[in-house]
Amino acid sequence: MLHVVSLVHDQFEDLELWYPVLRLREAGASVLLAGEKAEAEYHGKYGVPARADISFDEVDPDSIDALLVPGGWAPDKLRRFPKVLDAVRAMFRQEKVVGQICHAGWVLVSAGVLNGYRVTSTPGIRDDMTNAGAVWLDEPVVVDRNLVSSRRPPDLPDYLKALVKLLQEKTVR
Numbered sequence: 001m002l003h004v005v006s007l008v009h010d011q012f013e014d015l016e017l018w019y020p021v022l023r024l025r026e027a028g029a030s031v032l033l034a035g036e037k038a039e040a041e042y043h044g045k046y047g048v049p050a051r052a053d054i055s056f057d058e059v060d061p062d063s064i065d066a067l068l069v070p071g072g073w074a075p076d077k078l079r080r081f082p083k084v085l086d087a088v089r090a091m092f093r094q095e096k097v098v099g100q101i102c103h104a105g106w107v108l109v110s111a112g113v114l115n116g117y118r119v120t121s122t123p124g125i126r127d128d129m130t131n132a133g134a135v136w137l138d139e140p141v142v143v144d145r146n147l148v149s150s151r152r153p154p155d156l157p158d159y160l161k162a163l164v165k166l167l168q169e170k171t172v173r
Contacts, residue, residue, distance in 0.1 A: 001028060001029065001030055002024070002027075002028070002029035002030065002065045002066070002167055002171060003029070003030050003032075003063060003064045003065050003066075004024055004029050004030065004031045004032070004064060004065060004066045004067070004068060004167075005031070005032050005033075005034050005054075005059050005064050005066075005067050005068070005087075006020065006021055006031060006032070006033050006034070006067075006068040006069075006070065007033075007034055007035075007056075007067070007068065007069050007070070007074075007078050007084060007107070008033045008034065008035045008042050008050050008052055008070070008074065009035060009036065009042055009074040009077040009078050010042045010043055010073075010074060010077065011043075011044070011045055011072050011073035011074050011077070012042065012044045012045070012050065012070045012071070012072040012073075012074040013044065013045055013070055013071040013072030013074075013101075013102055013103075013153065014044035014045060014046045014047075014048040014072075015153045015156060016070040016071040016072060016101045016102055016104075016153060016156070017044060017050060017070040017072075018048065018050075019153075019156045019160065020068055020070070020099065020101075020156075020159070020160060020163065021033070021068075023160045023164070024160075024163075024164070027164055029065075029167075032053040032054055033050055033051065033052050033053050033054075034052060034053070034054050034055065034056055034058065034059050035050075035052025035054075035055065035056070036052075036055065036056060036081065037052065037055055038052055038053065038054050038055040038058065039051060039052060040052050042074075044072065045072050045073065056081050056083040056084050056087070057083055059083065059084075059087045061087055061090035061091050061094060061096065062090075062094075064096070065096060065097060065167060065170070065171055066091075066096065066097035066098065066099060066163075066167055067087060067088065067091045067096070067097070067098050067099070068098075068099045068100075069088075069098070069099065069100045069101075069104035069107045069108070070101065070102075070104060071100075071101045071102025071103040071104045071122065071152075072102065072103060073103065074103075075103045075104045075105070075106040075107045076103070076106060078106075078107050079106050079107045079109075079110035079111075084107065084111075085107070085110055085111040088107060088108060088111040088113060089111050089112070089113060091146070092111075092113040092146065092147075095145065095146045095170075096146060096170070097146055097147075097148065097163070097166055097167055097170055098146060098147050098148070099147075099148045099149075099150075099159070099163045100119075100121070100147070100148075100149050100150075101121075101149070101150040101151070101152070101155070101156075101159055102121060102122045102150070102151065102152050102153075103121070103122055103124070103125055104121070105119065105121040105122075105125050105128065105129050105134075105149065106125060106128060108132070108147075109125075109128050109129065109131075109132040112132070114129060114132040114133055114134040115132065115133030115134070116133060116134075116135075117133075117134050117135070117144045117145070117147055118134070118135045118137060118142050118144040119134045119135070119136060119137070119142055119144065119147065119149040120136065120137050120138065120139050120140075120141065120142045120149045120150060120151050121136070121149060121151060122151055122152055123138065123151075138151075139151075140154075140155040140158040140159070141155060141158040141159050141161075141162045143162050143166060146166075146170070148162050148163045148166055150162075
């Protein structure tokens with residue numbers, strides 16, 4: 001069984017959190033939500049609630065197959081937590097799957113892991129991504145090594161197809 005953690009904080013983009021979580025659960029993965037505090041409830045931009053299963057302190061990159069970062073305004077909050085940035089860096093060091101969509105690239109920028117990666121994101125943070133050393137592309141989904149990136153909610157079907165495919169490739173070795 002695949003073990004996945006999706007980060008969560010207030011003002012996440014509702015579809016960018018829930019579509020991947022539900023799609024991966026449907027595919028048989030165990031997906032936990034990690035927030036600042038375990039059991040805390042967070043609300044998306046459109047009011048949809050999400051309850052954290054675990055805290056950022058409990059995220060163990062050694063025991064998960066993938067880390068997901070949803071978009072919305074939550075990434076601006078998420079990148080302020082050292083434990084979040086440490087988890088992202090550990091996932092990249094271990095070449096484990098990281099999925100990011102829309103403004104989620106801000107978390108990867110703050111973690112300092114994008115240098116030399118091909119990525120996409122919402123065009124609004126293109127400069128942030130390129131200034132962090134990434135090669136930014138205006139495509140629905142970009143896969144580079146362990147990173148799957150996407151632009152916005154209409155790209156979610158392409159994002160999840162690529163994410164599921166990469167997870168299957170990396171875990172069936």
